[in-house]
Amino acid sequence: MKTLKLLVLVCAFGIWMIQPLKAFSSSLCDAIPGNLVTNCGFEAVYFTGWTKGGNEGMTGIMPSGYYKSNSGNWFLEMGPKGSDGTLSQTLTTITGQDYAFAFYLASEGDSPSDFSAYWDGTQLLSLTNPNSGVAYTSGGAYTLYTYTVTGTGSDTIQFDFRDDPGVLLLDDISVSAVPEPDTFSLLILGLGLGLAFVGRQRLFA
DSSP states (O other): OHHHHHHHHHHHHHHHHHHHHHHHOOOGGGGSTTOOOTTTTSOSSTTTTOEEEEOOTTEEEEESSSBOOSSSSEEEEEOOSSSOEEEEEEEEOOTTOEEEEEEEEEEEOOSSEEEEEEETTEEEEEEESOEEEOOBTTSOOOEEEEEEEEOOSEEEEEEEEEESSSOEEEEEEEEEEOOOOOHHHHHHHHHHHHHHHHHHHHHTO
């Protein structure tokens, strides 16, 4: 009985110790100005900001180790068997504003496996048995996918995934506003066009 209590205490202490590590670590996506995605690199506690759905088996936030994160200390490992799992997040955006929607995916080409990405239900990416290279600690590769999307005021990003024999890895998700053309640059361009027009008028005067 005492041994069981001691084991419970040790486990509780371990969980208590690991949470500050998650809460205070950061990822590449955290440094992107104006990134709207909460817990973009899965560094926060558990699935903060995200909604899971579908087949939730073999899907969890994992520390960089046997497999590596793209950046930071944590990543999402996805390996539902037999049917797709989903992960989604709804963002508050500016209507009419263009955004860059980006994420990093690592995959081993397992069969069957699939991965899809959506913006407001519109499919942007559909992969079957994707293979980007194995993301082992000693090497491997994540592939960057990026898309330009338009805000409607409230928009949802979603990922669908399945990997029967193995896992897919997802990290560093961002949705950030595409910068408007620099006002000063536009002024210079307008001035240049104006001078060119005046010169043309004088040439043919």
